[in-house]
Amino acid sequence: MTAVFFLTQGLLPHLSAGASVINISSYFANKMIPKRPSSLYSLSKGALNSLTKSLAFELGPRGIRVNAIAPGTVDTAMRRKTVDNLPAEAKAELKAYVERSYPLGRIGRPGDLAGIAVYLACEEAAWTSGGIFSVDGGYTAG
Ligand SMILES: NC(=O)c1ccc[n+]([C@@H]2O[C@H](COP(=O)([O-])OP(=O)(O)OC[C@H]3O[C@@H](n4cnc5c(N)ncnc54)[C@H](OP(=O)(O)O)[C@@H]3O)[C@@H](O)[C@H]2O)c1
Numbered sequence: 207m208t209a210v211f212f213l214t215q216g217l218l219p220h221l222s223a224g225a226s227v228i229n230i231s232s233y234f235a236n237k238m239i240p241k242r243p244s245s246l247y248s249l250s251k252g253a254l255n256s257l258t259k260s261l262a263f264e265l266g267p268r269g270i271r272v273n274a275i276a277p278g279t280v281d282t283a284m285r286r287k288t289v290d291n292l293p294a295e296a297k298a299e300l301k302a303y304v305e306r307s308y309p310l311g312r313i314g315r316p317g318d319l320a321g322i323a324v325y326l327a328c329e330e331a332a333w334t335s336g337g338i339f340s341v342d343g344g345y346t347a348g
Pocket residue numbers: 230231232233276277278279280281282283284285
């Protein structure tokens with residue numbers, strides 16, 4: 207959260223009309239998982255969502271758009287670090303949780319996030335700002 211704040215501030219002199227800031231938030235800002243303590247992570251992603259919206263207002267008059275992508279669980283190094291160390295029973299429980307909680311029945315692959323990032327970066331999104339875009343296989347719809 208601190209990094210996003212200061213990085214955006216530091217880059218401002220280089221951003222002009224048409225620029226697009228894309229923050230990476232998480233479903234964890236709004237939706238928790240049983241037995242997965244997330245207070246600090248959720249706090250930082252909730253703050254990131256607020257920052258995204260407030261910056262959309264502050265930078266909009268300069269023609270700069272600010273949005274966030276809120277992924278569901280994605281199979282990356284970060285996730286594997288957490289899941290690989292779980293006991294077999296907990297891993298099986300997590301797999302069953304994903305299958306019943308994600309309408310599309312699986313967690314994401316990194317490429318599943320590419321389309322929204324490209325969209326937000328390009329001219330087709332010229333009137334899109336202050337949005338928090340869930341890309342999560344439908345998980346947060348429930
Ligand atoms: N994976 C999920 O399930 C999930 C779900 C929702 C949201 N997210 C969010 O998605 C974002 C990316 O997560 P991820 O799952 O892709 O994590 P990841 O696999 O651990 O990748 C994190 C990336 O950040 C880079 N990085 C870490 N610390 C850095 C630093 N101090 N300076 C510059 N680069 C740094 C790493 O670079 P190196 O490879 O060089 O270390 C790596 O490329 C995070 O904001 C995370 O909260 C992830």
